[in-house]
Amino acid sequence: xxxxxxxxxxxxxxxxxxxxxxxxxxxxxxxxxxxxxxxxxxxxxxxxxxxxxxxxxxxxxxxxxxxxxxxxxxxxxxxxxxxxxxxxxxxxxxxxxxxxxxxxxxxxxxxxxxxxxxxxxxxxx
Numbered sequence: 001x002x003x004x005x006x007x008x009x010x011x012x013x014x015x016x017x018x019x020x021x022x023x024x025x026x027x028x029x030x031x032x033x034x035x036x037x038x039x040x041x042x043x044x045x046x047x048x049x050x051x052x053x054x055x056x057x058x059x060x061x062x063x064x065x066x067x068x069x070x071x072x073x074x075x076x077x078x079x080x081x082x083x084x085x086x087x088x089x090x091x092x093x094x095x096x097x098x099x100x101x102x103x104x105x106x107x108x109x110x111x112x113x114x115x116x117x118x119x120x121x122x123x124x125x
Contacts, residue, residue: 054096055081055119056104059089064112066090072110076103091119 056078060069066088073080073092082091094103104116 006037049120052119054094055091057089057091057119059105059114059116060112062088068111
C-alpha cells in the first residue's frame with residue numbers, strides 16, 4: 001500500500017511540473033532576443049503581435065545563478081514582478097520612459113542570461 005501512495009505522490013508532482021512548464025511556455029511565446037539579434041523585439045512588434053507596454057521576461061543559466069541578474073535589475077531600476085522558478089527566469093517591469101529595446105539589449109549582456117523576451121499579450125477566445 002505504501003508503494004502505491006508514494007508512486008501516486010510522485011505522479012502528482014510530475015503532473016504539477018508539466019502543467020507549470022506548459023504555462024511558462026504559453027506565457028513565454030513572445031519573440032526571443034539573443035545576443036545576436038536584439039532587433040527581433042521591434043520586428044515582432046511591427047508584424048502585429050501585441051505586447052505588454054513595459055514588461056520583459058528574462059531567463060538565466062542555472063549553473064551561473066540569478067545573482068548577477070538581480071544585481072543588474074537593481075542597477076537598472078527594474079521591478080521584479082514574478083520569478084519563474086521552474087524555468088529559471090523573471091518577469092520584470094521596466095521603468096517608465098526607459099526603452100524596452102535598450103533594456104533587453106543590456107540584459108542580454110549580463111553574465112548568465114540565456115535570453116530575453118517581451119511579454120506577449122494573448123487574446124483567449
